[in-house]
Amino acid sequence: MWLKLEQRPEPSRTMRYLSPLLAVALMVASGMLLFHFLGKSPIESFKVFFLNPVQDKYGIAELFLKATPLILCAVGLAVGFRGNIWNIGAEGQLLIGALAGGGLALHFHDSQSVLLLPAMIAAGALGGMVWAAIPAFLKTRFNANEILTSLMLVYIAELVVSWLVHGPWMDPDGFNFPQTRLFHEKALLPIIVTGTRLNAALLIAIGALIVGWIFMNRSFAGYQMKVAGQAENAGRYAGFSARRTVWIGMLVGGAMAGIAGVSEVAGPVGQITEHISPGYGFAAMIVAFVGRLEPIGIFFSGLLMALLYMGGEQAQQYLNLPYSISKVFQGLLLFFLLCSDVFITHRLRWKK
C-alpha cells in the first residue's frame, strides 16, 4: 500500500486557505521537535518563543511595530508576485528607501517643518522605486533575469549603506561609530500608543493594505497583472503589455519597500546604521506567500512573522539559543507552505 497524489478535478478553495494554517502547524510542530533535540523542554520553549513576546501591552505594541515594515514590503511584493514578477530584492529597496528618507532628515536636521516627515516618506518611496527600476529596466530592455539582478542590488545597497555610515554621513560627534547622528523629533514618526514604540507607520501599512486590496481586486491594472501571472499567453492575446506588468510589479514593490525603510529609520532605529533591517525584505516574501498574496492574509501573516522575530529574541535571552533560530522558523514555514499547497490541486489516495 502506498499513498499516492492524485489530481483533483478542480482546485480546492478550502485547501487554498487551509494550507497556510497547516504550514503554521507543521512549523510549530517541527520547531518543538527542534527544541527537544536541543535539550530544551518543548512546552517551555513554546511558551518562551510564541507566548512570552506578547504577554503585555508593550509586547503587543512591539508585535505591530515589527509587523509594519513586513506588511508594507509584502503588499508591494504581492502585486509583483501576482504578475509572476520575481522581485526578490526588497531588502535592497528598503535600504535605499531608508537612505533617501533618512538623508533628507540629516540634510534638514534643524528644520522644524511639519512637511519634513511626509517628504521623507515620499523620498523613501522614490528611493525604493529607483532601486527597483534598475532590474525593471534591465528586464524590459535587455531581458535580464530580475531574480538575479534584484538580488545583486541587495548586496550593493548594503555596501552603499556601509560606505555612507563609515564615511560621508558618519556622526561627527559619534566617537567613530558607524552610524549617523540621531534624527530630531520632527523627523521621527509620531508614537500612536503612549508608553510603547508603536508609531504612525502602522497606519500607513493599514492604508497600504486597503489600497492594495482595491488595486488587486477592483482595478483593471490589477486584473491585467493577475492574468499576466496566471496565464501568460491569455494576457498576451488580450493585448496586455508584458512590459507594463514588469514595471508596475517592480515599482510598486520598490515604493512599498522604500516606505518600510523610512518606517524603520524614522521609527525604532531613529538614525541610519548598518543594522536598519534584520532581513525584513526577505521575510516579507514569506509573508506575501503565506498571506496568499492577498492583503487580509498578509496582515495576519505579517503579525505571525513579527512574532517569529520576537520569539527569536526571547529564545536568545531565555533559552540561550542563537537569534538566527527565527530565520530557521521562517524558512521552515515557507517550505511547509509550498508543500501543503500541493493539496490545493491534488489529494492523497491509497494505491495498492
Next chain:
Amino acid sequence: MQPSLLSAVIFATLVAGTPLIITALGELVTEKSGVLNLGAEGIMSIGAVAAFAVTVHTGSPLLGVLAGMGAGMAMGLIFAVASLTFMANQVASGLALSIFGVGLAAFIGKPYESQALPSREAINVPLLHKIPVLGHAFFEHQALVYFSWALLAAVAWFLYRSRTGLVLRAVGEAPVAAHSVGYNVVRIRYMAVLFGGAMAGVGGAFLSVFYTPLWVEGMVAGRGWISLALVVFATWRPMRVMIGAYLFGGAMITQMFVQGSGIHLNIPAQFLSALPYAATVIVLVLISRNKNTIRLNSPASLGQPFSPEA
C-alpha cells in the same frame, strides 16, 4: 607587472573562482535536467558550516569536505521533495531553500564563530610547479582546485559523451517525450538535483575549510547567487562556466590587490567590494540582451514542474 605579482594574481584568481566553478557546474547539471534550483546560496552556507564543524572536530579536511557534500545533498533532497514530489513552484522552493539554509547555517555555526582552522599545505604538482611564474600560479594549489578542473572535464564528458547524460538532457528539453519512451523523469531529476546539491556543498566547504579558513555568518556572501548567474552567463556550457568563474574570481580579488599593491586609490573599500555584484548584473545584461541566445541555449523545460500522470 612584476612576475611575482602576476603569479600571485593568477593564483588568487584561480582560488577565488574555484567554489564558483564547483557550485555552478553542479547547478548546470541540475538545470540541464529542467530543474531551476535557486537555493545554491543556502546549500553553500550549509555545506560551509557542516564542513567547518566536522573539520574542527576530526581535524580532517577530507572528512570535512565529505560532510559538506553530504549536507549539500540533504539540502538538495529537501528541495527535490518540495519541487519534484510536491510539484511546488521551483522559484519559490529555491528561495525557501536559500532563506532556510542561510538561517540554519547561522544557527548551527554560532558556537564555531570564534574558531579558526590551520591553513592547509598546498599540493604541488611534481615538476610543473617549478616552472617560473606559472608554476606557483597553476600548480601549487589545494586539492579542490584540481578537483574543480577534473569536475569540469567529467561534467562535459557526462553531458555530451555519455548515454546517461544524453537522457538527462532529453529530460530537460522534452520531459513529456522522455517520459513516453519510458524514462523516469522524476527520478532522473532527483539525481540531478542531488548532484547539484552535493557540488554546492563542496563549494561551500572549500570556502570555510580552505579559503578563509573560518566560519562567519554570511560568509558565502552571494557566491551561490553569482554561481546561478554564471550558468546563464555560460549559456549552459561547462567550459564557459570556468571562464566566467575566473572572471568573477578576478573581480573578487581586485580589492585585495589594490589594497596590497600599495597603489593609493581614493576609492572607498565598499566600492571595490561591490565589484563582483555589479559585474554579475552587467554580465547578465550582456548575455541576455539577445533573446535568442537564452532561448536557444537554456533547457526548454527549465523551471516547469512535471507530473507523470498529466
